[in-house]
Amino acid sequence: MQNFEFHNTTKILFGEGKIETLANEIPKDKKVLLAYGGGSIKKNGVYDQAMTALKDHKVIEFSGIEPNPHYDTLMKAVELVKNENVDFILAVGGGSVIDGCKFISAAVHYEGDEPWHIMEKQEKIESALPLGTILTLPATGSESNGNFVVTRGNEKMGYSSQLVFPQFSILDPTVTYSLPEKQTANGVVDAFVHVMEQYLTHPVQARVQDRFAEGLLQTLTEVGPQILKTPEDYDLRANIMWSATLALNTLIGKGVPQDWATHMIGHELTGLFGMDHAQTLAIVLPAVLKERHEKKHDKLIQYAERVWNIQEGSDEEKVNAAIEKTESFFKEMKLSTRLSEENISEDEIPNILKQLEKHGMTELGEDGNVDLAMSERILRRAL
């Protein structure tokens, strides 16, 4: 096991009815910015529940935080927070809204020329406004970590700080009943691949982390296909919601090598072709596993045996069967697993590689040896 530090300060309030308790989590004298996205929270009742809970607080609103939140949008919120002397940010939405609010909370306290430097120059922040969340889309884990991603023009930059861990996050599975099927499926696959990036590397005798990761993968593969059939099943929704949080609350990745090549290659597919994030992962991950099966051999066998209960056959057969099962799972979640299904041909590969090079993505993977040549082979396997 590798050395590690683990510190997750977010308080989780989980279950039906928990939004009612929101006011207990924010001191009465705080002026709250309620920030959200395109307005689905007005349709599913979450907005009303939050406003009712905060009836004794001063609340102002900021809406319109888009998927892959844009710097210019977020800077409008920063302006508003400063002008209105807001002292608590409540993010109501999915990963994009929460990520955006983390940036807002950091940028409000930023004293340099240009808050974009936080992202671009990875400048260290010294403080941030307190932040809480009501999660409406289980997927990214942003509700219980310090990570956020912000987009400006063609640049999509990530940042991480202990200071922007939400103080609390409310996870009520019933608010996810009304999600479009596509978003539910994407969320399950996103969480699944988050776990795989932290698990499917090489063994380092981190037995607990492995078992926890396998438990999350098993849970997601069990409940994912079921939820598409019975979208208002409380327990299925609850298990997806808690799994997605635990997939990226930093716990399972402590003390182990991490990969993230699938994510980095996937980001370029989103950038070039506007493909959904989870869709990129479902296409790239199987190709990564095939291309890197020798390096990842021991963990692939463990994955085959423990997650998919494949006990028969040679090592090679087990590995192949496990990758096939992974692809089948993505197909069951109604996602494509090949570039061709998304009308992307091999002619595009040079463009994708150019983007990887431009963004410095030339030493990917747990050991840094996914160079451009290997990324090309991965993309060819994904055709």
Place this chain on the structure above:
Amino acid sequence: MQNFEFHNTTKILFGEGKIETLANEIPKDKKVLLAYGGGSIKKNGVYDQAMTALKDHKVIEFSGIEPNPHYDTLMKAVELVKNENVDFILAVGGGSVIDGCKFISAAVHYEGDEPWHIMEKQEKIESALPLGTILTLPATGSESNGNFVVTRGNEKMGYSSQLVFPQFSILDPTVTYSLPEKQTANGVVDAFVHVMEQYLTHPVQARVQDRFAEGLLQTLTEVGPQILKTPEDYDLRANIMWSATLALNTLIGKGVPQDWATHMIGHELTGLFGMDHAQTLAIVLPAVLKERHEKKHDKLIQYAERVWNIQEGSDEEKVNAAIEKTESFFKEMKLSTRLSEENISEDEIPNILKQLEKHGMTELGEDGNVDLAMSERILRRAL
């Protein structure tokens, strides 16, 4: 899944060499009470490492916190902390030292007549001195939760508060190399039974919690017997240490029913016969599982199949085999699994029941239906 709140604020610093980083975790202007037990930390080098790390801090010492820490001992430390204006407590030791320090940190700020009322009357505390720990014995999980137990005369009382979660805990597996075999084995069994108390009840569709619990049980049963053969194996020690923390850092028990009958009956065996805590658990747990096998049927089957990989046979055969495997595991850890092995005969059962009654332990278990008659049947099964 049941509704829950989860909030664990302890920062974990895990791995060989982490004690060196101790000074980063305590502000330079703090006056530190370094509290410990019988002095094993002077033999295993932990004391020297801690003092070296704190060379720029003001440090005073308090030693002699005993197993099952006594109120009178702890009150001496409270006096010292007040007289010396200590403002940070560093607990260096196992569960007893950490539990004791949690009480000290609460009692120092207590403004009522008699700090024992915190325990006896379960009075709510409003603040506590900040606390950090260096763990030397993996077992109780106290390094990452808000629980503590204090003894005064014949009374052994527990308390729990968010305010006494350690701010940080340093877990260096190498400091456990020199533990006596008995303490290592007790720690593994203690952690195992902590998981069982939160897992082996009835299913509530908490799939992730079940998988995490099963992962901990599998890890402990794999590494426990091995560590007795190779006590200086870093990875085995690391897995035991991290498992014991995760067994009772409150995560796996969220959203599920919890039992704890084994612990409550076990406490009386410690009280009457001075038996080690883990030894009481190894005797009582198999008897509880046998006596309550109908109520716990579904989870016992799941436990048999997933933790012990028992796939053949009727349900009854699976349940029996799983309980047998559990007993065999305790025996491999060189613990007794019957009262008779500890020279306790059926003549003692009335005394044990009297103590349970005296302490109000008449509605134990996840559904409160372990009354004195059932406790008697459990004890008879344990003979």
